[in-house]
Amino acid sequence: MTTQSRQQVIAVEDLVIEFPGEDGPTRVVDGVSLTLHRGETLGVVGESGSGKTMLSLALMALVPKPGSVRSTRMELLGKDARALDETQWCQIRGRDVGMIFQNPMTGFNPVRTIGRQISQSLQRHAGMGFNEARERVITALRDVGIPSPEQRFNAYPHEMSGGQLQRAMIALAMINRPAVLLADEPTTALDATVQAQILELMRARVEDCGLVLVTHDLGVAAQICDRVMVVRHGRIVEAGDCAEVLRAPRHEYTRALLEAAPRFTRRRLMQAPRVPTRPPLLEGRNLRVSFPVGKRQLHAVDGVDLDIWPGETVALVGESGSGKSTTALGLMGVHPLQGGDLRFAGDDVTHASGDRLKRLRRDLQMVLQNPYGSLDPRWSVRRILTEPLHAHGVGSRASREARVRELMDQVQLPVEALDRLPSSFSGGQRQRISIARALALSPRILIADEPVSALDVSIQAQIIRLLLEIQTRTGVAYMIISHDLALVHEIADRVIVLYLGRVVEQGTAQAVISAPQHPYTAALISAVPVVDDDGTRKRIVLGGEPPSPLNPPTGCPFHPRCPIAQDRCREERPPLAPTSGGSLAACFYPGEVEVDLRLSDAADG
Amino acid sequence: MKALVSTVGRRLASLVLLLVVLTTLLFFLLRVTADQALVLAGPEASAEQVAAIRAQYGLDRPLLTQYVSYLGDLLRLDFGTSIISGQPAIAEVRARIWATVALAIAGMMTTIAISIPLGAWLGARPHTGGRRTLAAFVFLLQGTPGFVVALLLVQLFAVQLKWLPFMGYGSFATWILPTLTLASFLAPKLTRVVAANVNSALAEDHIRTARANGAAFTEIYWRHALPNALLGATALIGTQFAFLLSGSVITEMIFGWPGIGTLLIRSIQSADFAVVQAVTIAIAIMVFVVNALTDASFRLLDPRLRRAGS
Numbered sequence: 014m015t016t017q018s019r020q021q022v023i024a025v026e027d028l029v030i031e032f033p034g035e036d037g038p039t040r041v042v043d044g045v046s047l048t049l050h051r052g053e054t055l056g057v058v059g060e061s062g063s064g065k066t067m068l069s070l071a072l073m074a075l076v077p078k079p080g081s082v083r084s085t086r087m088e089l090l091g092k093d094a095r096a097l098d099e100t101q102w103c104q105i106r107g108r109d110v111g112m113i114f115q116n117p118m119t120g121f122n123p124v125r126t127i128g129r130q131i132s133q134s135l136q137r138h139a140g141m142g143f144n145e146a147r148e149r150v151i152t153a154l155r156d157v158g159i160p161s162p163e164q165r166f167n168a169y170p171h172e173m174s175g176g177q178l179q180r181a182m183i184a185l186a187m188i189n190r191p192a193v194l195l196a197d198e199p200t201t202a203l204d205a206t207v208q209a210q211i212l213e214l215m216r217a218r219v220e221d222c223g224l225v226l227v228t229h230d231l232g233v234a235a236q237i238c239d240r241v242m243v244v245r246h247g248r249i250v251e252a253g254d255c256a257e258v259l260r261a262p263r264h265e266y267t268r269a270l271l272e273a274a275p276r277f278t279r280r281r282l283m284q285a286p287r288v289p290t291r292p293p294l295l296e297g298r299n300l301r302v303s304f305p306v307g308k309r310q311l312h313a314v315d316g317v318d319l320d321i322w323p324g325e326t327v328a329l330v331g332e333s334g335s336g337k338s339t340t341a342l343g344l345m346g347v348h349p350l351q352g353g354d355l356r357f358a359g360d361d362v363t364h365a366s367g368d369r370l371k372r373l374r375r376d377l378q379m380v381l382q383n384p385y386g387s388l389d390p391r392w393s394v395r396r397i398l399t400e401p402l403h404a405h406g407v408g409s410r411a412s413r414e415a416r417v418r419e420l421m422d423q424v425q426l427p428v429e430a431l432d433r434l435p436s437s438f439s440g441g442q443r444q445r446i447s448i449a450r451a452l453a454l455s456p457r458i459l460i461a462d463e464p465v466s467a468l469d470v471s472i473q474a475q476i477i478r479l480l481l482e483i484q485t486r487t488g489v490a491y492m493i494i495s496h497d498l499a500l501v502h503e504i505a506d507r508v509i510v511l512y513l514g515r516v517v518e519q520g521t522a523q524a525v526i527s528a529p530q531h532p533y534t535a536a537l538i539s540a541v542p543v544v545d546d547d548g549t550r551k552r553i554v555l556g557g558e559p560p561s562p563l564n565p566p567t568g569c570p571f572h573p574r575c576p577i578a579q580d581r582c583r584e585e586r587p588p589l590a591p592t593s594g595g596s597l598a599a600c601f602y603p604g605e606v607e608v609d610l611r612l613s614d615a616a617d618g
Numbered sequence: 619m620k621a622l623v624s625t626v627g628r629r630l631a632s633l634v635l636l637l638v639v640l641t642t643l644l645f646f647l648l649r650v651t652a653d654q655a656l657v658l659a660g661p662e663a664s665a666e667q668v669a670a671i672r673a674q675y676g677l678d679r680p681l682l683t684q685y686v687s688y689l690g691d692l693l694r695l696d697f698g699t700s701i702i703s704g705q706p707a708i709a710e711v712r713a714r715i716w717a718t719v720a721l722a723i724a725g726m727m728t729t730i731a732i733s734i735p736l737g738a739w740l741g742a743r744p745h746t747g748g749r750r751t752l753a754a755f756v757f758l759l760q761g762t763p764g765f766v767v768a769l770l771l772v773q774l775f776a777v778q779l780k781w782l783p784f785m786g787y788g789s790f791a792t793w794i795l796p797t798l799t800l801a802s803f804l805a806p807k808l809t810r811v812v813a814a815n816v817n818s819a820l821a822e823d824h825i826r827t828a829r830a831n832g833a834a835f836t837e838i839y840w841r842h843a844l845p846n847a848l849l850g851a852t853a854l855i856g857t858q859f860a861f862l863l864s865g866s867v868i869t870e871m872i873f874g875w876p877g878i879g880t881l882l883i884r885s886i887q888s889a890d891f892a893v894v895q896a897v898t899i900a901i902a903i904m905v906f907v908v909n910a911l912t913d914a915s916f917r918l919l920d921p922r923l924r925r926a927g928s
């Protein structure tokens with residue numbers, strides 16, 4: 014397919030977007046030119062602060078107030094868009110250009126039904142009456158894969174899941190068959206499994222219009238883009254054919270992004286797994302955490318066995334709602350364990366409280382996902398780092414100060430920064446501070462809940478490298494909670510896969526990732542949008558979303574979504590049992606579903 | 619339906635509990651702070667006279683016995699007799715409650731009529747010249763105590779211009795100053811909340827979605843921002859109305875309004891315990907009903923609070 018023969022829908026030259034500031038205007042977009050044809054997908058790839066979102070908003074004249082937009086040429090469907098006034102734009106938006114935003118949960122008005130909000134656009138642009146529009150909307154909802162669309166038409170946003178809302182958002186953006194579709198990080202807020210569904214849907218639905226996909230994730234761009242444009246600080250650093258750019262990036266920034274992008278490396282697969290020689294540090298058997306919901310119990314963690322050996326890295330993976338974070342908080346004693354047996358270094362700590370819990374917390378520390386919310390904004394870094402020492406009565410004044418300096422050194426921050434407030438640090442630096450705080454008491458296990466997912470990709474790699482260095486130096490064991498299986502493959506020794514609060518597979522990272530035994534694990538791996546995918550990678554796209562843990566399905570809890578479910582699976586629950594692949598899996602037909610990893614030969618990841 | 623019945627049931631139960639605690643506390647507190655017999659007998663009475671009065675009114679019995687018999691009366695809906703007028707306390711309340719409720723309604727209506735349009739207008743584009751000045755003025759007003767405004771109003775319209783009577787209860791003219799006083803007290807706050815709500819509603823993600831689909835500002839404003847903002851203001855309107863029902867004492871005093879506020883003050887001063895208790899119970903029930911109605915309207919208006927399937 015040659016793009017030249019198709020109609021050109023966007024042509025922009027030398028686009029500049031500025032915001033007034035105290036010391037002169039800031040340019041968030043600086044001289045960007047681009048074209049787009051029907052049937053073509055252009056990826057705009059960049060990190061936060063690259064101006065990629067403003068760029069897409071400018072194509073709809075939606076740049077917020079004090080911002081000013083200039084260009085030497087801006088054509089939309091062959092017409093000069095710079096001359097349009099707001100009334101004319103109102104006719105174009107939603108009719109000729111559709112837009113999908115990042116967060117589907119807040120993208121719809123919470124007090125109006127989904128159906129009405131979508132119908133509105135048809136009534137506005139196509140002059141339809143409500144009843145006629147209603148039929149069209151129901152068809153559109155069906156087309157984007159929303160089950161029982163007649164009922165969903167009358168649903169309020171809070172009654173639908175994130176994935177469904179994003180589908181509805183796509184239906185809305187496409188309802189008037191626009192010539193251009195803009196999508197700003199359309200899958201970033203979603204689970205990897207749901208992301209795979211949405212990307213699949215966008216690929217299928219876009220045929221006839223031009224799509225601009227704004228993303229930070231080269232892996233996502235690799236899936237569906239024909240061309241990519243890498244932007245940084247408002248400028249294009251590299252542009253060209255997507256496969257070409259990914260294969261042979263010319264700019265060093267593109268190379269850095271590519272290095273940080275998710276991929277499964279052959280090198281890692283060849284490494285021999287580390288075998289623990291000492292007994293486990295933490296031993297959990299049949300752990301249970303449940304919460305009352307109305308009159309019923311929600312079993313968030315439902316009989317999980319879990320060991321952590323000294324100095325190892327174990328990864329806990331699963332979709333949101335699988336019980337990953339609750340398990341971690343159960344180990345920390347934040348959520349009381351309702352059942353099971355938990356031992357730390359041989360001592361029973363199942364129901365630890367008071368002094369014993371305090372001692373346990375010294376050895377077991379946690380780093381949270383959000384480096385913005387987890388540090389007290391009014392405290393200096395010194396106070397943040399001294400506080401845990403203080404609380405546990407460790408050391409004298411002088412030795413605490415020495416420890417704090419040592420910590421700063423460990424996380425590679427300058428000692429001079431000790432007197433500054435968290436707000437003066439970047440996201441990556443704040444995460445370093447959180448890590449330093451967690452290390453203050455020299456814990457033996459550090460639990461990290463999505464430690465890098467809120468950070469830019471290039472920063473993620475730095476933080477991961479830092480964590481690995483600290484582990485080599487101090488011998489601390491990590492339990493990493495992550496949805497990113499490529500990352501898990503790189504750094505974890507062992508992987509534990511959770512589904513509806515139960516372990517469905519566990520084993521060494523090499524075994525679990527290269528030869529997953531449970532179909533769910535295979536689907537999770539398959540959902541990772543790896544950059545080495547040239548569009549031919551075979552993927553297992555799971556239907557639907559996890560069922561509510563309030564009433565788990567009978568038999569194998571995974572059977573409603575399992576691609577190979579048999580009659581037996583509906584009645585019996587498979588136990589966690591050894592498999593020929595080397596890992597333990599809770600499936601009657603282990604190893605039946607194969608994954609296409611698209612291994613990369615990259616030397617380092 | 620079942621859910622509704624159980625909600626109402628739970629609410630009624632908590633009302634009963636509230637009333638029990640309230641009457642108990644009130645009963646003992648009143649009797650600790652003042653001696654009814656001394657007040658009844660007057661300053662010149664001899665010790666014998668006081669003792670006689672004590673015996674006559676049953677005040678010589680132990681406090682606990684008095685309390686039990688009071689509770690027994692309450693259960694028969696007998697609120698006791700006023701020692702001042704000799705009327706049943708309930709009759710005193712009934713004679714005056716309408717004046718208070720009607721004034722509260724008038725005050726609330728006026729507040730709403732001022733605040734919602736003004737707040738909606740201020741919130742739409744808060745950073746433009748005239749609106750900024752007006753918003754600053756509203757902010758100033760919010761800090762002014764209600765009685766100051768009342769006195770100013772009286773001074774201007776009743777004393778200087780002589781357009782309106784400055785006291786009394788009856789013709790339409792007598793309603794104007796008290797109503798305005800209440801409104802001037804409540805309107806600044808409600809105006810600011812509506813303005814802030816409209817403004818933050820306009821910054822919501824879903825507004826951007828609507829714009830990206832071609833909705834013009836007027837449509838966004840009337841269909842999305844304003845309704846959502848008013849939904850948020852419902853809670854404040856409920857609280858303010860409850861406040862008017864219980865707290866317009868000062869306004870009633872200033873304008874000689876024959877409501878339960880003035881009745882309450884007078885009864886406290888004259889140790890007319892039965893009336894104090896009856897008024898308090900009446901206020902508690904009214905506030906409770908208003909709160910329940912606010913809650914119910916919330917549930918009705920906001921689909922997020924509606925239970926699925928009911």
Ligand code: SF4
Nearest residue numbers: 569572575582600601
């Ligand atoms: S037991 Fe059956 S349903 Fe469950 S994962 Fe295995 S094949 Fe699928």
